[in-house]
Amino acid sequence: MVEVKLFATFQKIVDSSELEIEADNIMELLGELDNRYPMxxxxxxxxxxxxxxxxxxxxxxxxxxxxxxxxxxxxxELDEGDRVAIFPPIAGG
Known part of the structure; x- marks a missing residue:
C-alpha cells in the first residue's frame, strides 16, 4: 500500500486528506484515483x-x-510504504 496525501481542492473532492492505494507506479496510482473519483x-x-x-x-x-x-x-515506481503527495495548481498573487 502507498499512502496518498491530498491538498486543498483535491481534499475537498474526495472528502479526505489521506488515502491508501495499491499501485506499482505513479500512473497506476493516478489512474486508480481517477476511477474512484472522476471529478x-x-x-x-x-x-x-x-x-x-x-x-x-x-x-x-x-x-x-x-x-x-x-x-x-x-x-x-512505487514501493510498499511510499508516501505520495498531490498538490493542485495554486492561484494567487
Missing amino acids: LGDRLFVDDELSDNELRDNVMVLKNGKNIEFLDKLDT
Whole structure:
C-alpha cells in the first residue's frame, strides 16, 4: 500500500486528506484515483484525447518528498510504504 496525501481542492473532492492505494507506479496510482473519483481525474489530467495521460500544468506530485518531474515522471515506481503527495495548481498573487 502507498499512502496518498491530498491538498486543498483535491481534499475537498474526495472528502479526505489521506488515502491508501495499491499501485506499482505513479500512473497506476493516478489512474486508480481517477476511477474512484472522476471529478479528481478531471482536475489531474489534461482533457485531450491526444495528451496520453498528461498531467495538467502546475499539478505537483511528490514521491517521498521528491517531485516526480525529477524522477521518472508518471513512470516513477512505487514501493510498499511510499508516501505520495498531490498538490493542485495554486492561484494567487
